[in-house]
Amino acid sequence: MKSLAQEFAVPVKWVPKQKLDSMTQDAVHQGVVLAITPYEYLTLKQLLSQKKEHSFYLILDSLEDPHNFGSILRTADASGVDGVIIPKHRSVGITPVVVKTSTGAVEHIPIARVTNLSQAITELKEAGFWIFGTDMKGTSYDKWNTKGSVALIIGNEGKGMSEGLKKEVDEMLTIPMTGHVQSLNASVAASLLMYEVFRQRGFESL
Known part of the structure; x- marks a missing residue:
């Protein structure tokens, strides 16, 4: 997974589990969270x-x-x-x-x-x-x-x-x-x- 991220120039940051829990509002995240830009709706x-x-x-x-x-x-x-x-x-x-x-x-x-x-x-x-x-x-x-x-x-x-x-x-x-x-x-x-x-x-x- 890390090599794929590097291949596509996706930055990887290692953080404590508590940070991932907070980012996902305590949902099941399996140790990985991807932060993306806001969704762009169509008209x-x-x-x-x-x-x-x-x-x-x-x-x-x-x-x-x-x-x-x-x-x-x-x-x-x-x-x-x-x-x-x-x-x-x-x-x-x-x-x-x-x-x-x-x-x-x-x-x-x-x-x-x-x-x-x-x-x-x-x-x-x-x-x-x-x-x-x-x-x-x-x-x-x-x-x-x-x-x-x-x-x-x-x-x-x-x-x-x-x-x-x-x-x-x-x-x-x-x-x-x-x-x-x-x-x-x-x-x-x-x-x-x-x-x-x-x-x-x-x-x-x-």
Whole structure:
């Protein structure tokens, strides 16, 4: 590892374990921490400039848990998501915990940060996107028509989607459940839906 760092001109500094614990907020670091420059988010315009014929974006509505965000990014990379959109305020951004939980996926998924999600959705619609939300009531996710360019909204861990955004969607999707708990963890729900798009668009032809 030291020779690789030297090869790529990455400076190495030896510090006490307590320093690494502090830098990682007592997370598991296995004795190595990499300090990097702040993450550079895209604007929505920059993200849309990368639009494909059938793009698939995630819109994270005020997600707060960095572990959920990191897990979503990891699955997004695995399932072929083309971009993620997050709000600037009242939402988790790219933190060391997110980077670690994503196992590097944060470096491969374009992430745009916007001031207003409602305005972003309006711009996505103008660019030809169909907007889908997640709720307890709606179309079963396995009946979801994923053709064309689609954007999927994943709501806050506790409150779900904001009422304002619910008015913006073209169709609500739901994940059928049985049992006593009537909601899934945000990253688990997002994973099921991401892989439904992957299944319909390409998995069956692999």
